[in-house]
Amino acid sequence: MIGFSILLAFQMAGMAVQTGLGVPLPGNVIGLILFAGCLFLGWIKLEWVEQSAAFLVRHMMLFFLPYVAGSMILLRYVELSELAGLLLALVASTLVSLLAGGGLTTLLRKREEREDG
Amino acid sequence: MDNGEWLQRPEWGVALTVAAYAAALLLRRRLPWMHPLFVGTGLVVLILLAGGVSYEDYRIGGDLVLFMLGPATVALGVPLYKHSRQLRHQLGAVLAGVTAGSLASIGSAWLLAAGAGLSSAVASSLLPKSVTSAVSVSLAGTLGGIPELTAVLTVLTGLLGSMFGPLLLRRCRLGSDLAIGVGVGTAAHGIGTARLVNDSQWQGSVGALAMSISCIVTPLLLLPLHWLLP
Numbered sequence: 150m151i152g153f154s155i156l157l158a159f160q161m162a163g164m165a166v167q168t169g170l171g172v173p174l175p176g177n178v179i180g181l182i183l184f185a186g187c188l189f190l191g192w193i194k195l196e197w198v199e200q201s202a203a204f205l206v207r208h209m210m211l212f213f214l215p216y217v218a219g220s221m222i223l224l225r226y227v228e229l230s231e232l233a234g235l236l237l238a239l240v241a242s243t244l245v246s247l248l249a250g251g252g253l254t255t256l257l258r259k260r261e262e263r264e265d266g
Numbered sequence: 267m268d269n270g271e272w273l274q275r276p277e278w279g280v281a282l283t284v285a286a287y288a289a290a291l292l293l294r295r296r297l298p299w300m301h302p303l304f305v306g307t308g309l310v311v312l313i314l315l316a317g318g319v320s321y322e323d324y325r326i327g328g329d330l331v332l333f334m335l336g337p338a339t340v341a342l343g344v345p346l347y348k349h350s351r352q353l354r355h356q357l358g359a360v361l362a363g364v365t366a367g368s369l370a371s372i373g374s375a376w377l378l379a380a381g382a383g384l385s386s387a388v389a390s391s392l393l394p395k396s397v398t399s400a401v402s403v404s405l406a407g408t409l410g411g412i413p414e415l416t417a418v419l420t421v422l423t424g425l426l427g428s429m430f431g432p433l434l435l436r437r438c439r440l441g442s443d444l445a446i447g448v449g450v451g452t453a454a455h456g457i458g459t460a461r462l463v464n465d466s467q468w469q470g471s472v473g474a475l476a477m478s479i480s481c482i483v484t485p486l487l488l489l490p491l492h493w494l495l496p
Contacts, residue, residue, distance in 0.1 A: 156341055157337050159337075160336040160339075174489065175407065175485065176336070176404075177336045177404055178339065178482070180340040181339050181340050181482065184340045184343040185482070188343055188344070188346075188347040189347060195347065198341075201341070202343070205334070205337055205338040205341040206341050206342060206345065208338075209338050210399075211283070211284065211287040211306075211331065212331055212332065212334040212338050213399045213400060213417055214283055214286070214303065214306050214331065215279075215283060216332065216403050216413050216414050217307045217414075217421060218314070218328070219321060219413070219414025219415075220307070220311070220414065221311045222321045226388070226412050226415060227388055228385075231384055234379075234382025235382065235388060235392065238374075238381075238384070238392060239419055239422060242395070244434060244453075245370045246367045246368070246370045246371035246374070246449075247449040247452075247453040248370075248435070248438060248440070249367050249369070249370030249371075250363045250367025250368075250370070250445075250451075250453060250476070251363070251446065252440055252445075253366040253367075254360065254444055255440045257359040258356070258359050258442070258444060258445075
């Protein structure tokens with residue numbers, strides 16, 4: 150429970166930074182940045198949070214299931230005429246992202262390997 | 267308490283969501299190809315439709331479940347920390363690859379959405395599709411998109427990346443474990459990464475690292491849009 154309360158405290162801190170300082174990032178993302186920072190600085194020990202974090206990450210699907218169930222009302226927001234364009238954009242953009250991520254990583258690794266030896 | 271009042275309380279929505287998810291996990295033990303998210307969502311939607319209950323009434327309880335996305339996002343710091351220590355020699359290449367992949371995802375989605383003439387709410391819902399669901403739905407909120415639509419698009423992106431990602435990268439001679447991990451983790455978040463673990467543990471670790479880095483990189487890359495968009 151210590152772990153869970155630490156995570157909730159960071160969530161709260163993220164929310165406070167978002168609303169207090171007007172940072173236009175979601176509060177949970179600010180909480181994640183602060184939390185990751187504290188882990189790397191060693192201010193938070195991995196053992197304190199590991200179990201609670203593993204549970205929450207493993208069941209992430211449960212926590213956003215209510216949004217996916219919102220697919221039952223999507224036709225209120227999306228015109229049928231938009232649907233083909235939307236899906237095409239999704240597929241193409243995903244493939245571009247895969248190639249850009251994999252491509253640059255490969256390039257950099259090859260260069261590093263050449264320099265190493 | 268009459269029926270109407272009962273519907274306005276959160277208990278049944280929470281119970282229904284958790285029960286549907288638990289049932290979906292049980293079913294996966296028998297039929298591993300049944301994705302628990304589809305089964306769980308399908309059960310909830312069917313029960314709501316059968317009972318003639320509106321999505322808005324369901325959300326009274328659903329919102330309590332959604333609240334947990336906050337601490338669950340923060341919890342992603344743990345895989346980020348663990349895997350970046352494990353992969354510290356590759357960290358530079360991974361970080362650069364994730365940034366390129368996220369930028370390509372957002373940029374191409376924006377261009378294609380404009381080209382397809384999508385409305386601005388729908389386009390904003392598409393932009394964060396490659397980052398993990400907890401973050402993508404929050405970003406949809408800050409960008410003026412529709413979180414429900416983003417949730418569906420995020421899941422579709424994850425499935426697409428998990429089915430075709432490794433294949434595409436191998437075909438393009440980018441099939442090293444590191445490149446597949448970065449590509450799929452960045453473009454197809456947790457759903458893509460879950461599939462990598464079946465192929466190789468190491469690919470899975472790279473994927474998990476890429477996915478958690480992108481939870482920070484993607485929101486930062488989207489930040490300028492906050493001022494650009496009306």
